[in-house]
Amino acid sequence: MAQVDWYVEGVAFGSCNCDYGCPCQFESRPTKGHCRGFEVIRIDKGHFGPVQLGGLCAALLYAWPGPIYEGNGEMQAIIDERANPEQRRALETVLSGGETDEGSTHWWVFRAMSSTVHPPIFKPIEFDVTIEARTARVVIPGILESTGRPIRSPATGAEHRVRIDLPDGIEFKIAEIGSATTKTLASIVLDLKDTYGQFNVLRHSGHGIVR
Numbered sequence: 001m002a003q004v005d006w007y008v009e010g011v012a013f014g015s016c017n018c019d020y021g022c023p024c025q026f027e028s029r030p031t032k033g034h035c036r037g038f039e040v041i042r043i044d045k046g047h048f049g050p051v052q053l054g055g056l057c058a059a060l061l062y063a064w065p066g067p068i069y070e071g072n073g074e075m076q077a078i079i080d081e082r083a084n085p086e087q088r089r090a091l092e093t094v095l096s097g098g099e100t101d102e103g104s105t106h107w108w109v110f111r112a113m114s115s116t117v118h119p120p121i122f123k124p125i126e127f128d129v130t131i132e133a134r135t136a137r138v139v140i141p142g143i144l145e146s147t148g149r150p151i152r153s154p155a156t157g158a159e160h161r162v163r164i165d166l167p168d169g170i171e172f173k174i175a176e177i178g179s180a181t182t183k184t185l186a187s188i189v190l191d192l193k194d195t196y197g198q199f200n201v202l203r204h205s206g207h208g209i210v211r
Contacts, residue, residue, distance in 0.1 A: 009201075013199055079123075150178050
């Protein structure tokens, strides 16, 4: 059960190796049978107890040999190097599901389903995103580069807009879906081109999504 009062609100962009629909969002097995991906968030406002978190960025890399619920995965947090020691500890705790009610956030689930947790990395994080336009750019020097764009019709080239609505979800309520291309040089290797991209507002506390 959550003990420390914390809250994080911001914009997030993520991608995995699934096709655009990401079967995991529909309680089905991942497109290729396994799961690899990342998420990055810009915290517009937030706190962990008295520690203020607004203005910082953080990212999470993850991988599982099968669907997430079968476990035996690995994960690694990347935390904004501008964070002071207290902020670093706070973000590492939140991203690893600490001080969180059981099963109430996707971060809690990711940690519970990971048998390997790599040490956090502290790096500058460049992150630009526009949710409604389905565009994003992420650069973490020496670690990760990713871009997001709208899905385009193969017949006409026109932008195709799709959203996923999860009224009772633990990650987001509504996400815009696009296309993402990602490459990493970290412990968890990603080399993805035109796979599932997710753009959403994120509002989490130790008790789950704040609606």
